[in-house]
Amino acid sequence: MQDGYHKLRVKSTPHKMEEDGHEVDSPQVDSDTSDSQQDENIDYSPSHGTFDTRTQSRTLGETKKRRLNKGKFIFEVDEYDKRIVGDDSQRFITKGGCVMRKFAKFDGTTWRNQDDMLKIDIINKCTENSTYDPNCPLMVHAIHSQLANQHRSKQYRLHCYYKKFSTQEDATRHPPAGIEGADWELLCKKFASAEFQKVSAKNRTNSLKNEVPPAVGTVSIARIVDMRRREGKEISAIDKYKIGHFSAKKKKMVNEKADDILNELLHEKESSTCSPAEICIKVLHYIPGHTNGRSVSVKKVLDSENLRMELESEKEKSKALEEELHVVKQKQTKYEENQVVIMAELSRLSKLQSQNS
Template sequence: MYKSGKRFRRGRPRRPLINSSPIKEVPDLVPPTTVLRDEEDPIIDVLAEVVPEMGIEEANHEVQHDINERDNLTDMPVSPIKKRGRGPTKGTAFERLRKYGKIPLNIKDGYRGPSCENATIFSSRVSWIIRVHAEMRHASWIAVGDKEKHELITLVRGDFELDWTKENHREAVVNALADKYNAYHYELHKHYRKFAAHEEALAGRKESVEPHVWEWLCERWASGAFKERSRRNTNNRKKQKVRHTGGRKSFVRLMEEMGEEAPNMIEFYKQTHWSREKGKFINAASEFNYNLMLERLNEKGTKEDQDDDATADVFKEVLGYKSGYALGLGHSVIPEPSPFM
């Protein structure tokens, strides 16, 4: 309803202006906003003060003098404002869960990596532990001493629920630490390569790295032995025929997320090697493997014979076997022994 306004002389009511419904009190959740006022122009202030005391020409002269002074200030060199970049990760999701106790992880039998929704938090936390607590003055994780490894493992165990009696749980932690250690080494090397000269790189240390560690790393990267090893590794990576589109997530986590989108291993292979942007396989080798899997599966006979076990066998048959590594599934899956051994 609306309030009736004042009546005109002839008795006709005014047009209602304000809604008369009661105003609900808003809880004071947000601090009141400060009302800003327009700042007075100092030039106008000068004119207002000067005109009554002197002639118009003198006043204009004074005003022009102040304008010139202000223009001179704008010509002075001003240091550029440093933009805020992306700082170190805070681990907000980790802190939110950790305050209730150790974070649970689901590491299934046959896997050596978590496949649950906390897998990303686990990965991020291990990366943070490496960046903050690891001694980076080693060529790789293999060169890290047993005492240092034990300290890092203890930090991870202190944050997550793990069954340390199971071998695959222990392997999950050690493999994650090794992967993040080597990945951080690679990141630091990329930073080193941004500089044109070795001396510039020495002076361009990242704040997160201690000076003596950065100096040791720079000397190692500048050595002829490292450059030769790096050249060989680069050539070996160029020979890699098959690439995937799974991103940074482990394959065991992708299998958990895809669910019905990848009902069997052959379809999972297609999903993780298909480029949605290009609308085709990531490369010719991936497409060849997929078509060969379908061909071998059709040789199994009827559709009843083409069950999950049959597709898994074809998947491994086409991709082959490698000691200590499940081809097509990554390090998070414990590989089956080769049938030829």
């Protein structure tokens, strides 16, 4: 892991979604931007040796193509967020969506309850020709989390399709493309069950209680932070709050309350000696980017935040020294140029003196 790359997860809502619920869209869910029709663009030819999409192949940059020819795609995971990040992250996410829709079972079961051998086969297809290590718990957690999110998202879209019909019987008679009739029948039974309806109602209620909704789309905050850090930009906990609730479409915070909270955080930053993470604990009562319940302790996150601030301070000092050195070099160059002019003038005067004498 690169220095200063201790990445954190943004807490988008205080209301936990039920695992079997269908309300799954979240700023933390990395999703592929392709739809089900793009499955037709997948190249399954054994002669290619790998499972890939033609659309994706066309969009690979020259650098990535050279890396693919010489080695493997890089499977990187955010240490704290436990999500897939890095230059090749979109490939794994897009490929995961295609493989999931092609091979997973959509019969009402969650990703966790899929057949173990089926899950292993799907993961192998998603991560082939990469540095993914099945013996690394962090990588295993990241790929399972990504595929589970995509599986729930697909079942959510299937539920939207189901709701177009007036009765369960009518919906059962019209299975969507790509879904087996027997699986669709089981899924319809689940959608019509009292338990599922209860979970759906609870999720809708929790969603309405969220006064500051997330504004991030298909790219997770972890990946946005990772990309900006690779550009040399340092992202604090306050920056992550803004990323999670800034609407690119509106070109401002998602609502007035989110804007008020951001202003309060920035005011505290100007008037306090506390770190951005400590300010977030004081104002928000949580650290944006810190996964509640399953990640590292708050103390470790604060230590990491302080380390980042120290590294940033050292970078600024180094930059200032480089600028001073540049000024000194310019002065030295100017001095040397003046010396050349003076020596030339002295030589000219010496020649004149010799001629006069």
